[in-house]
Each structure stands twice: as structure tokens, then as C-alpha cells.
Amino acid sequence: xxxxxxxxxxxxxxxxxxxxxxxxxxxxxxxxxxxxxxxxxxxxxxxxxxxxxxxxxxxxxxxxxxxxxxxxxxxxxxxxxxxxxxxxxxxxxxxxxxxxxxxxxxxxxxxxxxxxxxxxxxxxxxxxxxxxxxxxxxxxxxxxxxxxxxxxxxxxxxxxxxxxxxxxxxxxxxxxxxxxxxxxxxxxxxxxxxxxxxxxxxxxxxxxxxxxxxxxxxxxxxxxxxxxxxxxxxxxxxxxxxxxxxxxxxxxxxxxxxxxxxxxxxxxxxxx
Amino acid sequence: xxxxxxxxxxxxxxxxxxxxxxxxxxxxxxxxxxxxxxxxxxxxxxxxxxxxxxxxxxxxxxxxxxxxxxxxxxxxxxxxxxxxxxxxxxxxxxxxxxxxxxxxxxxxxxxxxxxxxxxxxxxxxxxxxxxxxxxxxxxxxxxxxxxxxxxxxxxxxxxxxxxxxxxxxxxxxxxxxxxxxxxxxxxxxxxxxxxxxxxxxx
Numbered sequence: 001x002x003x004x005x006x007x008x009x010x011x012x013x014x015x016x017x018x019x020x021x022x023x024x025x026x027x028x029x030x031x032x033x034x035x036x037x038x039x040x041x042x043x044x045x046x047x048x049x050x051x052x053x054x055x056x057x058x059x060x061x062x063x064x065x066x067x068x069x070x071x072x073x074x075x076x077x078x079x080x081x082x083x084x085x086x087x088x089x090x091x092x093x094x095x096x097x098x099x100x101x102x103x104x105x106x107x108x109x110x111x112x113x114x115x116x117x118x119x120x121x122x123x124x125x126x127x128x129x130x131x132x133x134x135x136x137x138x139x140x141x142x143x144x145x146x147x148x149x150x151x152x153x154x155x156x157x158x159x160x161x162x163x164x165x166x167x168x169x170x171x172x173x174x175x176x177x178x179x180x181x182x183x184x185x186x187x188x189x190x191x192x193x194x195x196x197x198x199x200x201x202x203x204x205x206x207x208x209x210x211x212x213x214x215x216x217x218x219x220x221x222x223x224x225x226x227x228x229x230x231x232x233x234x235x236x237x238x239x240x241x242x243x244x245x246x247x248x249x250x251x252x253x254x255x256x257x258x259x260x261x262x263x264x265x266x267x268x269x270x271x272x
Numbered sequence: 273x274x275x276x277x278x279x280x281x282x283x284x285x286x287x288x289x290x291x292x293x294x295x296x297x298x299x300x301x302x303x304x305x306x307x308x309x310x311x312x313x314x315x316x317x318x319x320x321x322x323x324x325x326x327x328x329x330x331x332x333x334x335x336x337x338x339x340x341x342x343x344x345x346x347x348x349x350x351x352x353x354x355x356x357x358x359x360x361x362x363x364x365x366x367x368x369x370x371x372x373x374x375x376x377x378x379x380x381x382x383x384x385x386x387x388x389x390x391x392x393x394x395x396x397x398x399x400x401x402x403x404x405x406x407x408x409x410x411x412x413x414x415x416x417x418x419x420x421x422x423x424x425x426x427x428x429x430x431x432x433x434x435x436x437x438x439x440x441x442x443x444x445x446x447x448x449x450x451x452x453x454x455x456x457x458x459x460x461x462x463x464x465x466x467x468x469x470x471x472x473x474x
Contacts, residue, residue: 076416126418131418206385206388207385210385215452215455216452216455216456216459217451217452217454217455220451220455221448221451221452224443224447224448224451225443225448228442228443228444228447229441229442229443230442231442232441232442232443233441233442235442249402249403249405249425249437250353250437250444250446250447251404251405252346252349252350252352252353252436252437252446253349253404253427253429253436
């Protein structure tokens with residue numbers, strides 16, 4: 001049973017996170033205090049992170065290195081087919097989100113890749129500038145007004161939140177491709193997705209390795225990365241004037257300790 | 273009539289002079305503009321590209337990155353912000369030793385990752401004023417990847433126009449490094465001197 005393998009990712013970071021998801025993460029250490037982090041299950045999450053990290057070290061990391069030997073065009077084809085298999089689920093979610101333009105774009109993408117893209121092995125759409133709008137049921141819940149809930153790290157599936165976990169379960173259970181395909185083909189599709197994820201783990205091994213094995217607290221880093229990137233992904237599609245948000249702003253000048261020796265030579269005594 | 277003309281011309285000249293003086297009064301002389309912020313990021317990106325494609329050894333490239341970082345980023349402010357509350361109790365000597373160590377640490381850490389940008393490019397798209405700082409939006413296009421967004425936060429509060437944060441697809445460098453530095457300090461029982469010594473080998 002593919003746990004989180006239907007989890008869709010488009011951008012590099014989401015890919016890296018998805019790669020982390022097959023492998024998972026963890027550590028033990030102090031309590032990082034951060035803004036906007038809701039993690040009441042931290043102790044349990046950290047245990048899962050330790051388990052996931054062990055799985056990555058022993059199995060997923062080495063397996064992805066092995067898969068890395070596969071010729072790049074074949075790996076790309078596997079990745080493209082896996083992505084194409086995700087599109088029907090994306091379209092279903094686009095419709096549930098009432099995002100008709102995105103649904104139309106994904107439908108066009110599916111059609112182009114299945115025909116000109118030789119049954120999805122080539123990503124012709126992206127070359128045409130049709131990058132696709134990957135989505136998931138977690139985003140659908142977000143559009144419906146469901147808050148993200150506490151942070152969760154899932155065994156094998158990696159960083160998530162309560163809302164996104166529900167989303168993942170729904171996406172896997174109701175995946176149109178899996179429901180439409182006979183059992184054997186559905187298994188093949190699942191296997192393909194697993195290989196695609198191994199490919200991601202290998203492609204982004206620098207990012208994943210530095211996060212998992214080089215950071216002082218890989219659990220806290222993975223949590224921060226997941227939450228920030230997920231909020232960014234969900235926020236940017238709301239359609240508000242792009243980027244005008246102040247979300248990522250940290251004012252490093254505000255917490256500067258007052259410096260008694262400092263005299264501002266530009267201060268204008270006459271200015272009101 | 274001619275008198276009127278001279279008068280108004282004189283008034284006009286005085287008005288221009290007054291306007292010029294007024295324009296300089298309320299702000300510091302080198303007030304940052306959106307164009308200026310964009311220009312800073314343009315220069316930074318151009319320098320990153322030339323370092324990546326210089327064909328130098330990794331060690332030489334990392335030294336170049338450190339120079340670039342000190343030229344275009346507000347290193348002391350970033351360093352202090354990343355250290356968080358521990359910066360308040362640090363002595364001046366500790367703070368300057370820490371800032372120096374941090375500068376090498378951050379240059380090595382991010383410099384190594386810039387290798388991934390080889391063969392790719394970053395296009396600076398837009399700049400806007402947000403509260404007390406400027407946000408410059410750029411798009412990174414790496415080989416075989418979907419384009420992704422890199423935002424730069426630029427300020428002139430240090431007296432020079434410098435960037436103080438980078439946000440890649442929503443992931444915030446200051447926030448991430450605060451988490452990391454906090455964990456490193458915890459591992460050393462809050463001993464800042466040990467952290468400073470260890471940063472050189474991280």
C-alpha cells in the first residue's frame with residue numbers, strides 16, 4: 001500500500017519534501033520555538049522522525065542511489081508517467097476547489113501528454129509552457145476553510161499536518177486512476193510512483209542529505225521547511241495580488257540591542 | 273510685463289531650489305528605492321553566476337562567495353538576528369568573534385549549494401516596497417526543474433543598501449538559520465564561546 005506516494009509535487013522544494021516523505025526524518029533535542037508552529041505531539045513526532053531517518057539511512061537512501069544508475073531518459077520517463085497519472089486526481093481536486101481554469105489547464109495537460117507525449121513518457125506540456133497545477137485534497141480542504149491543525153510527522157510519509165494527512169488518505173483512497181485501473185495495472189502504477197519517488201530522493205540528495213544528516217536538529221528543520229513551503233504553496237494560489245504579503249518578513253533590525261555608542265549623524269534636529 | 277516675467281522666473285528658480293532642499297531633508301541622502309533594491313539583487317545574481325562559472329576550485333569559489341556575501345548582505349545584522357536572544361547577553365568581543373565565524377559558516381553552507389545553480393540562471397523580475405524594506409522577486413530557472421521563486425529582502429538601515437533575508441518558495445533563510453543556531457547552541461549547553469569555536473569547522 002503506497003502511503004504517501006500519490007502526494008503530488010511540482011516544485012523542487014516540494015519534490016525534496018516528497019523525497020523526504022518516502023524516507024522520513026527525525027532526531028531528539030531541545031524545543032525550538034518558532035512562530036506559527038503548532039506541534040503538541042512533538043514527542044511522538046520526534047520518535048517517528050527517528051524511525052523515518054533510520055529507514056532512509058538503511059533502505060531508501062541506498063535504494064535511491066541504486067536507482068540513480070538508471071539512464072536519465074528512462075528515469076525522466078518514469079517520472080513523467082508518474083506525474084501524468086496524478087493529473088486525474090488533480091483535476092478532481094481542482095473541480096472540488098471550484099478552480100475551473102486550473103481544471104481546464106490540467107485537462108489540457110493530460111490530453112497533450114497522453115497523445116503527443118507518447119502515453120505520458122514525455123512531458124510535452126511543460127515544454128509548451130503548460131506547467132500544470134498540481135494539487136491535492138489537503139489543498140481542497142484548505143480552500144473549504146479547514147485550518148492546517150497540529151503538525152504531524154507520519155511514518156514513511158514524512159512531514160504533514162492533521163489536515164494534510166486527511167487529504168492524503170482521501171487522495172489515496174479515491175484516486176481516479178487507481179479506481180479506474182484493473183488491480184494489476186493499479187499495482188504497476190503504484191510501483192511506478194515509488195520509483196519516481198526514489199528518483200526524486202536521488203535527484204535532490206544534496207538537499208535531503210543536508211537537511212537530514214547535516215542539520216543540528218533535522219526534525220525542527222523538516223518541520224519548518226514543510227510548514228513554510230506548504231503555506232506558501234497554498235497562499236500563492238488564493239489569487240490575491242501576488243507577493244504583496246508580508247508573511248515571510250522577519251525584521252532583523254527590530255531585535256537589535258540598543259547600542260549606546262551609536263549616534264545617528266543623519267538625524268535631523270529640525271524635522272518634525 | 274517683462275517685470276512679471278523676471279519675477280516669476282525668479283520665483284520659479286527659488287521654488288525649484290526649495291523643492292530640492294525639501295526633498296533631501298526628511299530622508300537620509302541615500303534613500304533606497306525599488307530600483308536600487310533591484311539593482312543590488314541584479315549585481316548579486318551576476319556575481320553568483322560569474323563565480324559558479326569561473327571554473328575555480330571549490331575552496332576558491334567558497335572564498336569568493338564569502339566576499340560576495342560581505343559585499344551585498346548585511347552580515348552583522350543577519351548574524352545577530354540568527355543568534356536570537358543569546359545575542360543580548362553576549363559581550364561585544366563575543367559578538368564580533370561570532371559574526372566573523374558566522375560569516376564563514378554561512379558562506380560555506382550556501383556556497384556549496386550554489387553548485388546546483390550551475391547551468392541555470394536567476395532572472396530578477398520585480399521589486400516593491402513593503403513596510404520598512406524592499407522585496408525583490410526573482411525566478412530561478414535550473415536545468416530540468418520547474419522555475420521557482422526566490423525573494424530577497426533589502427534594506428538600507430545599516431547605512432548601505434544590503435539584503436538581509438532570502439526566501440525560496442516560502443522557505444525563509446533567517447527562520448531556518450535561527451532554528452539551526454538555536455539547536456547548535458543547545459547542543460553546547462548554551463556556551464557561546466564553544467559555538468564560536470565550532471562554527472569554523474561547520
